[in-house]
Amino acid sequence: MRICVFGAGAIGGLMAAKLAAKGDVEVTVVARGPHLEAMQAQGLTLRSEGNEITVPVRAVASAKEAGPQDYVVVTLKAHSLPGAAEQMQPLLGPETAIVSAVNGIPWWYFFSFGGAHEGRLVESVDPGGIVTRLLPPSRAIGCIVYPAAEVSEPGVIEHTYGDRFTLGEPSGERTPRIQALSEALIAAGFKAPIRPKIRDEIWVKLWGNMAFNPISALTTATLDVVIGDAGQRGVARAMMLEGQEVAQKLGVRFAIDVDKRIAGAAEVGAHKTSMLQDLERGRPMEIDALLGSVVELAELVEVPVPTCRTVLALVRARARAAGCY
Structure with a gap:
């Protein structure tokens, strides 16, 4: 199995390191700058739960x-995707799957959606349909990222918490390709459940991000302060x-209520x-994927x-003033 992580920052690096450590997956990372140079020279280092490993990766x-x-894992910020597509x-063969590990509403959202909205473009994340043309939604596998990590120095990933990457086909099917990916991630030490309604999980994560992210950018407050005030x-x-x-009008079902979702975010603390x-x-901010799309x-x-x-109008103005939009 050949897996490429395109944009191997913190989350991509975490996934790549654990897959490479397992040894039975051919892992390639596409990166740039000092991070790329460090991985080429000394491998990729992962620090997690008091342990440290360094693994060779093809960088x-x-x-x-x-x-x-076979699989391309995309861990870019959503606004980078139109330019990167x-x-x-060159990564795409006839059967290559694109694992969309990107925050917010994805470009493939209305693929295999059914009904009146089938195939509709989401302009906020796919302006003019450029991503859909270059990365056909039929290739997409949804992936919800739950771990937290950061690049502490070039070639080094600090894994803070979380080990779950929830997967789902846009159609809801349990296909051979998603089954094989789930098994590879589980073998590497992750939780990788396959969900038949991946859009429900997209919204549960987005539910917090669409609110807490822009408010924190406007107030410069950490998550505990936003929730505590x-x-x-x-x-x-x-x-x-x-x-x-909005989500319920699109057929999404929420397994928890809003106050429980806020309480869950509060547990993260001073983030x-x-x-x-x-x-x-x-740096450019994920305004359109997290709130503009909503x-x-x-x-x-x-x-x-x-x-x-x-809030969208205010955070866009804040970003423009800072040169981040």
């Missing part, structure tokens, strides 16, 4: 060097209820959201989302 600067794969083409928590809860109505980290580092889908199903619209 390359381009998809052309990597060649066709062309670069990924009555005002910020109230805004987040209002956004989440609006998002829930800087990814959007706040990007703002502080002057507002777009709200228009589609004719659900008013006034709180989401207000």
Whole structure:
């Protein structure tokens, strides 16, 4: 089995290191800069739960060097995908599956969706359909990322918590390709359940991200402060209820209620959201994938989302002012 991690940062590096350590998967990582150079020189180091391993991985600067794969795991930020889709083409053989480990509403969301919305583009994450043209949704396998990790230095991944990558075909089928991927991840030490309704899980994760991320970017507060402050928590809860109505109009079922989801987020503690980290580092922020897409889908199903619209306008303005949008 050949697996390529395209954009091997923290999460991609975590997955690549554990797959490579198992030894029966041919792992390639596409990376750049000092991180690439360190992996080429000394391998990929993973620090997790008090243990440290260093494994050799095939680390390359381009998809052309990597060649066709059985699976391509995409761990990029969503806004990077339209620009990267062309670069990924040499990785794609006739049967290559693209494992979409990207936050937010994915470009393939309405593939195998059925009904009136079948095949609809989500412009917020797939402007003009460029991603759909270059990465056909028929190749996509959904993947919800639950671990937390960071690149502490070039070539070194610090794994903080979590070991689950939930998988799902857009069609809900249990195909041979998703079964084989799940088995490889489980053999590497991850939990990799296959869910028939992957969109339900997409929304449960997005439910928190769509609210906590932009609020934290606006207030520069860590997650515990956002949830502990009555005002910020109230805004987040209002956004989440609006998002829930949108999702339910699209057939999503939530297994937990909004307050339990907020309580779960509170357990993470004094965490800087990814959007706040990007703002502080002057990097593009995942505004459209995490919130712009929700507002777009709200228009589609004719659900008013006034709180989401207000926060979206404000966080876009904040990002523009910081050169991050």
